[in-house]
Amino acid sequence: MSREYLNLADGQLAATSGTLLTTGTQGAVVQVTLFNTSGSQQTINLTVLRTGSTARQVVRAVLERYESLYVIGLPLSAADVLAGYATTASAVDYLISASAGPFSIVMRDA
Numbered sequence: 001m002s003r004e005y006l007n008l009a010d011g012q013l014a015a016t017s018g019t020l021l022t023t024g025t026q027g028a029v030v031q032v033t034l035f036n037t038s039g040s041q042q043t044i045n046l047t048v049l050r051t052g053s054t055a056r057q058v059v060r061a062v063l064e065r066y067e068s069l070y071v072i073g074l075p076l077s078a079a080d081v082l083a084g085y086a087t088t089a090s091a092v093d094y095l096i097s098a099s100a101g102p103f104s105i106v107m108r109d110a
Helices: none
Strands: 007-012 018-022 030-038 043-049 055-063 068-074 081-086 090-096 106-107
Touching: 007 018, 018 090, 030 043, 030 055, 030 081, 043 068, 055 068, 055 106, 081 090
Parallel strands: none
Antiparallel strands: 007 090, 018 081, 030 068, 030 090, 043 055, 043 081, 068 106
């Protein structure tokens, strides 16, 4: 069985919280891939703002240089907002894609 992994958003984290993805009317199950491209340690934070609620912390992680982090199978309801930031602007690349996996968080070192 073939699965399609759609690219939903990509870019670089800012130093202050910013929107990475706003889901549509159907919601989504996503995978977030983060990679520290800088030569220094970066603390990253991801939050989800549920419709009519306050932002909730999903993950806080410290990535050493060239480490990556995968948040797999994150369920988002309709109109949820996924936001994030890092210690230093433009130091952490992100890619958000559709996911079929169960929810898990995986960190890989350089």
